[in-house]
Amino acid sequence: MAALSYVVTSACAGCGACLLTCPEHAIRPGPGGALIVLGSRCTRCGECAEVCPVDAVAEVPA
Structure with a gap:
């Protein structure tokens, strides 16, 4: 299984919740x-x- 990492995408609204x-x-x-x-x-x-209220945090392969 590939390791996963998280990124904040350009969909980020800047609310700071994450x-x-x-x-x-x-x-x-x-x-x-x-x-x-x-x-x-x-x-x-x-x-x-x-x-994240706008689903701007995504899992990606590390």
Whole structure:
């Protein structure tokens, strides 16, 4: 089975729900206001994807 990672897509509305929910503080503001997932901190719990109101957090192959 391939390892999965999470990314915040361009569909992000900037509400910050994922940033506030992440138990590992693995989501940070990036350039131009985008949110980025820090793969080294992410434990792949999926809480960010569950809380996103616009489904902008996606699982991708690592």
